[in-house]
Amino acid sequence: MICSICSLLCDSDNLDEIQCIKRSAALARLDSIRGAVEGPLDTNVNSAARLKATNERLVESASLLKSAKRILITGRIASVATARSAVAFAKSHNATIDCAESGHVFKNILAIQRGGIYSVSLAEAREHTDLFLVIGNDSMQVAIPRMPLALSNGKPRSQTVLLLGDFGTAAAEQWHKAGFDTWTVPCDLENVPNALAKWFQWSEGMPRDGVDESSGVGPLFARLRQAMYTTVVWSAESLQMEQADLWVERLLQWVAGRNEKNRCAALPWLSLDGTFQQVCTWLTGFPGRIDFRNGVPDYDPHKYSYQQWMERTPDANCNESVIVLIDETLAPGDFLKPLEIQAAEGYSVIKLTARSEHFPTAVAGVETIDDMFRADQTVLARVLPSCERRSWVRPASDYLERLSK
Amino acid sequence: MGETRLRLLGKAFEVITRLHGAICMDGVGKSEVRDLILFGETICSELPPGAKADADYRLDNHVVVAGAIDLHTHIGGGKVNIARLLLPDLVNHRRSALEREGQELNWMSPLSSPVPGTWETGRRYLEMGYTACFEPAILPANARHAHAEMADTPWLDTGGYLLLGNDRLLLEWIRDGVPQSQVNDYVGWMVRAHQCCAVKVVNAGGIDAFKFNQRHLSVDDAHVHFGVTPRQILNTLSQAVDSLGFAHPLHVHCSNLGMAGNIAATMATIDAVEGRRLHLTHAQYHCYGTDGPHGYSSAANQLADRVNSDPSLSIDIGQVQFGQTVTLSGDTMHQFANRNLARPRKAIFQDLECQAGCGVLPFRYRQDQYVHGLLWTIGMELFLRVEDPLRVFLTTDHPNGGPFTSYPHLIRLLMDFDYRMTIFSRLHPDVLKSSPLPSLKREYSLEEIVKMTRLGPARALGLKNRGALQDGCLADVVIYERIANPEQMFSSPKMVFRRGTLVYRDGVFLSNSMKSTVVADLRVESQMDEWMKRIWRDQYGYSTEMIRVHTDELLSDSRSVEYT
Numbered sequence: 001m002i003c004s005i006c007s008l009l010c011d012s013d014n015l016d017e018i019q020c021i022k023r024s025a026a027l028a029r030l031d032s033i034r035g036a037v038e039g040p041l042d043t044n045v046n047s048a049a050r051l052k053a054t055n056e057r058l059v060e061s062a063s064l065l066k067s068a069k070r071i072l073i074t075g076r077i078a079s080v081a082t083a084r085s086a087v088a089f090a091k092s093h094n095a096t097i098d099c100a101e102s103g104h105v106f107k108n109i110l111a112i113q114r115g116g117i118y119s120v121s122l123a124e125a126r127e128h129t130d131l132f133l134v135i136g137n138d139s140m141q142v143a144i145p146r147m148p149l150a151l152s153n154g155k156p157r158s159q160t161v162l163l164l165g166d167f168g169t170a171a172a173e174q175w176h177k178a179g180f181d182t183w184t185v186p187c188d189l190e191n192v193p194n195a196l197a198k199w200f201q202w203s204e205g206m207p208r209d210g211v212d213e214s215s216g217v218g219p220l221f222a223r224l225r226q227a228m229y230t231t232v233v234w235s236a237e238s239l240q241m242e243q244a245d246l247w248v249e250r251l252l253q254w255v256a257g258r259n260e261k262n263r264c265a266a267l268p269w270l271s272l273d274g275t276f277q278q279v280c281t282w283l284t285g286f287p288g289r290i291d292f293r294n295g296v297p298d299y300d301p302h303k304y305s306y307q308q309w310m311e312r313t314p315d316a317n318c319n320e321s322v323i324v325l326i327d328e329t330l331a332p333g334d335f336l337k338p339l340e341i342q343a344a345e346g347y348s349v350i351k352l353t354a355r356s357e358h359f360p361t362a363v364a365g366v367e368t369i370d371d372m373f374r375a376d377q378t379v380l381a382r383v384l385p386s387c388e389r390r391s392w393v394r395p396a397s398d399y400l401e402r403l404s405k
Numbered sequence: 406m407g408e409t410r411l412r413l414l415g416k417a418f419e420v421i422t423r424l425h426g427a428i429c430m431d432g433v434g435k436s437e438v439r440d441l442i443l444f445g446e447t448i449c450s451e452l453p454p455g456a457k458a459d460a461d462y463r464l465d466n467h468v469v470v471a472g473a474i475d476l477h478t479h480i481g482g483g484k485v486n487i488a489r490l491l492l493p494d495l496v497n498h499r500r501s502a503l504e505r506e507g508q509e510l511n512w513m514s515p516l517s518s519p520v521p522g523t524w525e526t527g528r529r530y531l532e533m534g535y536t537a538c539f540e541p542a543i544l545p546a547n548a549r550h551a552h553a554e555m556a557d558t559p560w561l562d563t564g565g566y567l568l569l570g571n572d573r574l575l576l577e578w579i580r581d582g583v584p585q586s587q588v589n590d591y592v593g594w595m596v597r598a599h600q601c602c603a604v605k606v607v608n609a610g611g612i613d614a615f616k617f618n619q620r621h622l623s624v625d626d627a628h629v630h631f632g633v634t635p636r637q638i639l640n641t642l643s644q645a646v647d648s649l650g651f652a653h654p655l656h657v658h659c660s661n662l663g664m665a666g667n668i669a670a671t672m673a674t675i676d677a678v679e680g681r682r683l684h685l686t687h688a689q690y691h692c693y694g695t696d697g698p699h700g701y702s703s704a705a706n707q708l709a710d711r712v713n714s715d716p717s718l719s720i721d722i723g724q725v726q727f728g729q730t731v732t733l734s735g736d737t738m739h740q741f742a743n744r745n746l747a748r749p750r751k752a753i754f755q756d757l758e759c760q761a762g763c764g765v766l767p768f769r770y771r772q773d774q775y776v777h778g779l780l781w782t783i784g785m786e787l788f789l790r791v792e793d794p795l796r797v798f799l800t801t802d803h804p805n806g807g808p809f810t811s812y813p814h815l816i817r818l819l820m821d822f823d824y825r826m827t828i829f830s831r832l833h834p835d836v837l838k839s840s841p842l843p844s845l846k847r848e849y850s851l852e853e854i855v856k857m858t859r860l861g862p863a864r865a866l867g868l869k870n871r872g873a874l875q876d877g878c879l880a881d882v883v884i885y886e887r888i889a890n891p892e893q894m895f896s897s898p899k900m901v902f903r904r905g906t907l908v909y910r911d912g913v914f915l916s917n918s919m920k921s922t923v924v925a926d927l928r929v930e931s932q933m934d935e936w937m938k939r940i941w942r943d944q945y946g947y948s949t950e951m952i953r954v955h956t957d958e959l960l961s962d963s964r965s966v967e968y969t
């Protein structure tokens with residue numbers, strides 16, 4: 001049983017919890033189908049009529065794409081199949097391609113491309129780490145609620161977890177419940193890389209000028225000093241500061257420095273976009289933010305970002321600028337909000353989304369078998385469906401291939 | 406005619422192609438001018454009675470050979486992709502500009518990057534006449550990714566070697582002295598579950614030892630945590646590989662990669678397997694002495710002598726080519742040791758899933774630098790000293806020693822003494838003084854090159870229907886015009902057929918073709934599944950179903966599975 005919603009793709013004996021998320025996703029899907037059934041397109045729930053309408057729309061959309069001067073492929077692409085199709089589509093249409101939420105993953109990518117990274121995968125961290133430094137705030141617990149359990153594998157652990165940043169007691173409780181010796185250290189998130197450097201120096205005997213020893217820092221420094229393998233965990237989504245890539249770079253420099261004498265590694269947590277990033281990299285050599293207008297992939301992490309494309313493109317008439325929006329996710333409640341784009345007036349948008357009226361798209365890993373990367377980018381797992389796909393709901397890759405014909 | 410063909414073949418629509426007037430060369434039969442018939446997907450020595458060729462090619466002054474096979478090239482999986490991610494700044498903008506301007510690229514065009522995307526990789530291999538390539542280091546947790554990536558590499562049949570020998574489960578078992586039969590079952594199950602065709606070990610135990618902050622581990626040193634030695638690991642795995650009947654011997658990246666004096670560890674590695682079959686990979690990086698003006702010298706003669714005297718040994722070279730590249734290896738211990746040599750100055754290191762790791766370092770080989778020049782000469786020495794071209798293979802360990810696109814250049818170096826000396830003369834003066842290379846006058850013949858790049862790798866991998874032009878072999882056939890400059894000749898084939906279909910002609914790619922994944926033909930005890938599920942859950946924390954690659958994932962309208 002593998003959950004496809006938060007990119008953790010964890011697989012635990014604790015099925016109740018996993019099934020809960022996944023079942024909720026399936027229920028959300030059934031709700032949306034019910035909504036579509038009651039919608040204006042087809043009150044008689046006639047699959048054949050729906051398919052016919054879809055085919056007509058496909059012809060119209062293909063024609064629109066043919067006459068377009070600028071095309072952007074964007075959205076939330078969670079599966080290998082859709083990522084492959086999206087890149088092939090972008091190539092054949094000389095389009096720009098970038099995931100709508102890639103701003104998060106590129107905080108890490110830009111830092112890595114400047115200086116590299118020492119990283120660790122999930123199971124390795126779980127089995128080998130004796131000190132976890134979890135950096136972020138409570139938003140992390142909302143986005144990745146199962147992270148503590150994934151790192152403990154449901155077993156009592158002797159490892160120490162330091163929650164650094166702005167975590168509340170509920171978060172600490174979750175980590176504690178997962179079996180970790182949990183310490184909360186409130187601090188300014190932006191200053192964490194510098195603080196870490198200082199704390200480890202202090203723990204190793206540097207004079208602790210200005211440190212209030214009566215505040216109980218002694219045991220904390222003892223933990224830092226004893227650490228043989230430290231893992232630093234963060235989720236780029238919780239880094240809301242300006243120039244977050246520079247923050248990540250400073251943190252990675254500190255991690256690299258620790259390895260001169262000890263072992264230390266980073267476990268940056270990626271969203272579902274990680275799958276697209278991997279596939280796009282192996283097909284084109286670049287992790288996204290590429291433009292095919294000249295026939296070959298042109299990579300520019302700034303110029304070809306989704307945001308830049310939306311801002312730069314002039315408010316032209318709808319036949320000239322077309323956005324193909326893909327969202328093959330659907331999750332309960334606030335867990336993963338439906339993707340909306342703020343397209344300027346006059347843009348044409350072709351929506352391939354789970355809630356799309358015209359091109360209802362299958363939910364990856366919920367309605368279809370899909371290959372998806374776990375958040376640490378190491379394991380590419382086969383995710384099995386948990387509810388039946390209606391005949392008029394198609395994988396996004398299917399629509400893309402048909403639009404290309 | 407259609408009916409005749411139907412009767413002859415048992416099925417219709419088999420295309421028959423006749424190649425005549427060319428020298429057929431495969432290292433098995435005599436190299437001579439004769440007709441070669443491509444009958445559907447296979448080779449036929451003569452046209453069956455009543456059949457007529459659908460296509461007939463007159464090929465005077467041409468050589469027909471089997472499709473080349475690269476048995477050690479990093480073309481898929483996590484480390485390759487993170488190298489791409491790390492290095493957008495190494496993309497060749499001149500080349501990209503040419504493409505943008507619509508200018509035609511030819512065999513002299515560099516790769517767009519040391520680690521290009523899959524589309525470019527498949528294209529560039531085919532236009533040199535390669536039809537099958539093998540990824541030599543597939544991490545179990547990463548196997549589906551590697552297969553997915555290789556599936557997207559057009560025109561090439563692919564396969565992979567499973568990385569074992571740093572998996573914590575195995576290290577624990579060796580420490581605990583479990584029966585060899587248990588290890589054999591485990592190895593067999595792992596290779597089948599991850600759809601690989603051979604077993605690779607990288608710095609046995611050393612990758613895991615580095616996770617415990619151990620910075621050095623030679624063949625008889627003990628792993629700081631488990632207490633096992635690389636010798637024990639190599640011996641155990643080589644027994645498993647031979648007991649299970651793998652076509653390919655244990656594929657070994659030795660201890661002490663790149664270190665002066667590492668020839669001792671290499672010899673100890675050979676001894677560790679106690680006479681069983683062994684393939685030493687990128688051997689050039691593992692035969693260094695400590696002599697010479699900089700305490701770093703060639704020990705190629707020692708390794709070559711050993712290979713020449715022991716038919717159970719084979720090697721591939723990992724020849725260095727001068728210029729910018731990126732080194733990527735599971736050997737985190739030694740990649741880390743070289744971290745300050747990275748150019749540009751950045752690197753990625755990963756500790757992965759209690760199974761292995763990887764290190765990615767961009768690197769520039771300079772011909773005026775003593776050690777780099779020495780590495781180049783050592784590779785050449787090995788090529789020239791190992792006598793049997795069926796046991797020494799042409800590789801650059803792409804991209805570690807240099808790009809695979811340098812193979813034609815490398816062939817010229819082997820076939821042309823004067824050209825070799827021209828390049829040699831540009832090296833660091835201390836290399837010129839100390840290297841025995843000028844005394845090695847051997848020039849490879851065309852037939853030896855064909856053996857080294859086709860028949861040899863096919864045999865080493867147990868691919869009985871590849872590498873030769875015999876009846877029943879796959880009709881993966883390459884036609885080169887016979888010209889004086891072998892670099893030019895091997896860079897631009899006249900035609901390439903895959904499975905009897907003409908896919909490339911005179912620089913034009915005509916059609917895509919069927920691809921296959923080569924997988925070891927192993928019988929695995931059915932009770933292993935349940936057993937491994939329990940072990941996996943306990944050791945790694947997730948179900949084997951999460952990582953197991955099913956055969957149907959390797960099949961599609963254009964993909965098949967081939968067993969070896």
